[in-house]
Amino acid sequence: MEQWPDRLTNLPTTMVNRTLRSGQSINSDGNVVVLGDVNPGAEVSAVGHIVVMGALRGVVHAGSTGNENATITALELVPTQLRIATHITRPPDGSNKDKSYRPETARIRDDEVIIEEYNPTK
Amino acid sequence: MGKVIVITSGKGGVGKTTTTANIGTALAMLDKKVVMVDTDIGLRNLDVVLGLENRIVYDIVDAVRGNCRLNQALIKDKRFGNMYLLPAAQTKDKTAVTEEQMVELCDKLKDEFDFVIIDCPAGIEHGFRNAIAGAEEAIVVTTPEVSAVRDADRIIGLLEAAEVRSPRLIINRIRTNMVQSGDMMSVDDILSILAVELLGIVPDDDAIIISTNRGEPTVMDDASQPGQAYRNIARRLCGEEVPLMTLTAKKNSFFSRLKSLFSGE
Secondary structure, three states, X not given: OOOOOOOHXXXXXXXXXXOEOOOOEEEXXXXXXXXXXXXXXXXXXXXXXXXXXXEEOOEEEEOOOOOOOOXXXXXXXXXXXXXXOXXXXXXXXXXXXXXXXXXXXXXXXXXXXXXXXXXXXX | OOEEEEEEOOOOOOOHHHHHHHHHHHHHHOOOOEEEEEOOOOOOOHHHHOOOHHHOOOOHHHHHHOOOOHHHHOEEOOOOOOEEEEOOOOOOOHHHOOHHHHHHHHHHHHHHOOEEEXXXXXXXXXXXXXXXXXXXXXXXXXXXXXXHHHHHHHXXXXXXXXXXXXXXXXXXXXXXXXXXXXXXXOHHHHHHXXXXXXXXEEEOOHHHHHHHHHOOOHHHOOOOHHHHHHHHHHHHHOOOOOOOOOOOOOOOOHHHHHHHHHHOO
């Protein structure tokens, strides 16, 4: 893993100051912060972390060049699909999006994408 | 100087043409001078819905190409003297008109009319770009279906990119009983995704199909619920504050009537 910078947070960060609607996409060499929602049909891809200060309903890919330390955080995490490095996950079929409205983070642990409550100390 | 408003949706079959015909007619009933422009070249419908099909001599392509004067292509409505239609061509395709020609056309029309209502074709290609080229405002029509809302979201994104300012939303074909039973997306569900100003909600009604087939817009029927919804929308377009209709499911069964009797509704 030497090829990657130690801390992804040192990467440049793109701020997206609007809601991404269906058909719109963001591609970044660093981290991405969206001040708005990511709607179904919209895509965000970033080499580093992705933070959505709103509802994440679309498809996002963190660590798009393969960094497994990348995370995805959203105030409302109800994605179509989550991708971190080479992992691709989707919500289980028939999960009736029990509206949580709690900020959550997705990360890779033990070679699996897990979703946990957002915790700033981690 | 009038307003140029495009009515669009992305998805087909959600009621753009019906909405155009009814809003246009409702505005004419409010004594506004209105022209409706059908930009769905090759698949024209608005003339049929308005019952003006048999009056077409020249169309939008003739008008922009100078085959006739603009006034010759405008069809005066058979009911309202202050309402006109500029029909689409049926034997050409969308490329017969350019965006520059549309801008020029809209500029001419808004000098003469209070409202220029543009009926946009489905899709996001040439026809859509033509339709929005000369528009200053947009109304996005959707239905409470996931696919229609998805397309509306796409369209709103494209309108924002084209700097057509703050699009407003009409939610068409709401079935209150299905919303109440949780089987249909509610107005709030749709607004939480699209996050735009709501211009109006229109209930689903079989009468719309009848009036559309007869070429008589449903707004002319005082008893029609969707007609009332469209009349409200027209008043909002004129700057009036009109509260949203409260839609309650029709109480059909004996049991539900009994229940409402006891609950004092």
